[in-house]
Amino acid sequence: MKVIYTDNNATTKVADEVIEEMVPYLGQFYGNPSSMHTFGDQVGKKIRAARQQVADLINADPDEIVFTSCGTESDNSAIFSALNAHPDRKQIITSTVEHPAILNLFKFLRDKKGYDAVFVPVDKKGHLNTDMLYDSLSDNTAVVSLMWANNETGVIFPIPEIAKKVTEKGILFHTDAVQAAGKIPIDVKAANVDMLALSGHKIHAPKGIGVLYVKKGLKFHPYLIGGHQEKGRRGGTENTVSIIGLGRACELAAGHLPVMDKAVRQLRDYLQDQLLEKIPGVSVNGDLDNRLPNTLSIGFDAVEGESILMLLDKEGICASSGSACTSGSLDPSHVLLAMEVPFKSAHGTIRFSLSHYNTKEEMDHIAATMVSAVEKLRAMSPFWKDGKMV
Template sequence: MKKLIYLDNAATTKTAPEVMEAMIPYFTEYYGNPSSVYDFAGISKKALDESRETIANALHAKENEIYFTAGGSEADNWALKATAEAYAAKGKHIITTKIEHHAILHTGEYLEKLGYEVTYLDVDEFGVVKLDQLKKAIRPDTILISVMFANNEIGTIQPIKEIGEIAHEQGILFHTDAVQAFGQVPIDVDEYHIDMLSASGHKLNGPKGIGFLYIRKGVKIRSFVHGGAQERKRRAGTENVPGIVGLGKAVELAVNTMEERTAKEKELRDYLIDRVLKEVPYTRLNGHRTNRLPNNANFSFQFVEGESLLIMLDMDGICGSSGSACTSGSLDPSHVLLAIGLPHEIAHGSLRLTLSAETTKEDIDFVVESIKKIVTKLRSMSPLYEDFIKQN
């Protein structure tokens, strides 16, 4: 079997061995329902509390501000829908951006059908929110600002602290989708004036099907799932104890290795970007050159169709993406790339590569050579490229 070079860690990550080891006893040995009263169930309850404490410490939050969910999409839905319901008497206006994950965008569309107004902010060519436009968009009836911490496709990190300050000064709740950022960059919810934050386990070497929503104490948010008293009566249903234990362990590992791990990822990311931009003509980097996630590189190759590029990379044992895994079945170009001003034909030729701690320089060298070979081949079959070369 040929070597697998996995560079789609923004879609999902490999569950760390330490995480698996921590989870297994809660499938086989300590399987009690944490809501039960006997001592055996108390073992599960203690494990939940310890994971909650680990996550809270990573955000400089309080333990009772962490609510477990089935993942980032649920946490995003909860933040928007429950806030809209709870604060409807104050107003029905929400502000977000055009480059959010579809868990936010589709929830915004759903709320619009219920009579809420949603303003979708433009971003600049690097995918950064324009703070002056944010300020102008605020109205007396604005109840929530939701801006992702870092973009899942192009990796750009937003000025979250400044956005949080604007929201705080205006008395508006601030939510951030930190699914890509949590575990990759330090986050302090107090310093950034964050009222709600979404995260997901499988983006940081934890298990799938588990995430959390941070809700600042005092935020009047309603229950999202009804039917029980779990999660302090805000999210009913028997807790996913093994998943929560795995999430806690993954967060612990991510925090403890963050500085060294992300420094290595940045070095390899920049090496990858420099080589591709230098050695593959008619290529552009999408997103901010430096103010981006440590492991993210997103390129657009003119005169190349992204799906063909991905298929041929797969034949070389390389896993990449053209954008969000949640829209991989779509034939439409990325809404993120269109929002930063790319024309359809260039947006269609995009490639997202996201590294991990296991990625090596040898991997990057192999990938770059593969990209050069494939792009050359695809362009040789493109009438548009042939015409372009003749004209230039």
């Protein structure tokens, strides 16, 4: 069965061009990039080139790029570095809708390390309550960490505007840009962020490679202490193959930004329109005008997300849900709850996240499958009768 992959906010297909770039370094060129011989330095040269490619995607300098093992490591490293930079400051600020890499770290710091963690709420459209954020800033604030774009709804936070206000007060600002990178333009210089996390496998590079951007001049306290790699900012022999793949992936992503903005956006909007038109009792989550171009979070009244996913899976369609049953937790997604999405559609929320590999035919097939899946589940739902909620 042909797979229709619309779960790109979970992970992406490794691009053929990326694999091609990596393969020689998996076999033939196994040298250590730090070695003092030409054989090792062949790899070293390639890593320097990759560092430049990554820097170019976000308008950074190559020296500002630190390779890590994943987005979570980047986020954790950033926060711990910020806390070490200001051991006297005990307040940390983030939002209620962050990825667990930040959310659970902040809860840990609150519960186990005595920090005063502030979780700034969002409104029904997923917009951050920036007034509350700015009112919370004080001399005691060690770091503010906010996601650039939300993984579930795609809603974009106004990071440049927020970073300006936060850093003006002498407070460190970190952004988790794992979902934003490669989907919307990112310019770290214009945005004035201190640190930024991104992850390879969300932009058609392999899993197990991440990046932390650290602004030039910022005193950085390493999380992994070891060798001199990454200029002492992250010990451990480089994941050479993946770094090389990530470099190529970043180059491709930069080239695909206009495609994301136009073709992928059109496909996403087409799918959204089809679903809204063909199925009653449907609502789209998040601000429709301020979302990642590839993301659609859409709730279906009176049906449950896992059941929908199982029926999609039968047709080879990959998506994910905001429902409790798929995650092992029992409440629907914290993002949807924070946005006060009503339970009637939160449990039945599906996230479709597209890439430039998707086609219109695939969207038609998804829409047709969704029509029959929702119909089938509503026919057995005690909360749906005669075309509406009961």
